[in-house]
């Protein structure tokens with residue numbers, strides 16, 4: 001199905017097409033629901049259950065819409081920054097959303113940003129085939145032609161020819177367990193300019209913490225922090241995110257960690273934004289090794305946190321204070 005008039009773009013990026021006049025129903029909606037942006041797909045909002053079938057916005061969905069915008073605003077800033085670059089203008093931007101689920105995030109980003117661009121592509125990566133199929137159907141109905149949905153695991157997608165060699169932005173919103181780590185590996189391989197990660201629970205580190213618990217308890221009183229299984233899980237999650245940040249810094253990214261405020265429906269609201277600087281931090285790599293050593297997790301250096309070979313000093317930085325401040 002072709003893009004409907006009501007689905008035409010209204011974004012004002014540097015490559016944005018001229019916004020079409022909002023159709024009558026959108027104007028009416030703007031009065032009852034000022035949160036809805038001009039040009040935003042009403043059909044999409046209904047599909048996402050943000051609007052009821054009658055096109056109404058209730059208290060709950062108003063909150064949901066605010067949350068989605070909140071995350072989108074972080075991502076929009078990054079996309080606008082990339083659009084100003086030469087590559088962004090020439091070939092359009094590429095974004096891969098990992099553990100896409102129903103692809104809410106991808107659809108919103110496409111609707112509010114990519115739709116208005118002449119080029120660019122969003123890839124949704126998801127292992128559940130029925131969700132992939134549904135997303136394909138919805139994209140076809142909405143006329144969102146530059147969206148693809150791949151029935152692959154995040155790890156498989158890094159090797160897949162269905163994705164380009166380079167990807168500008170990687171997102172992973174509550175991608176389960178180690179899928180966030182796979183998304184980081186994917187981003188590194190694809191030389192992503194930005195990674196936007198809201199991690200889910202991760203069991204891998206907790207498992208390794210458990211394996212070495214007795215040894216850790218005999219070695220340090222700090223092991224009390226993860227003695228009880230519930231604490232092992234919580235500490236595992238916390239340590240995992242700290243390790244991810246150090247790893248990204250060691251691989252040439254600047255990292256900021258904030259809270260995804262307003263994300264009340266989830267306990268997992270840590271937002272990690274990594275910006276490629278091309279300057280691997282040697283101090284972060286050392287800190288990563290130290291933390292792994294301290295927690296008895298050094299085996300992960302061979303698997304999850306393979307550090308880049310840092311040659312000479314030209315491209316690296318030893319700014320340890322910066323490292324500490326961002327995590």
Ligand SMILES: C[S@@+](CC[C@H](N)C(=O)[O-])C[C@H]1O[C@@H](n2cnc3c(N)ncnc32)[C@H](O)[C@@H]1O
Nearest residue numbers: 099100101126127128153154173174175176179
């Ligand atoms: C909690 S849902 C989040 C969905 C969506 N990102 C959101 O926030 O609404 C996690 C999704 O990740 C998918 N998933 C889990 N592990 C995956 C993997 N290794 N590769 C690809 N998808 C994965 C699951 O099937 C599920 O749909």
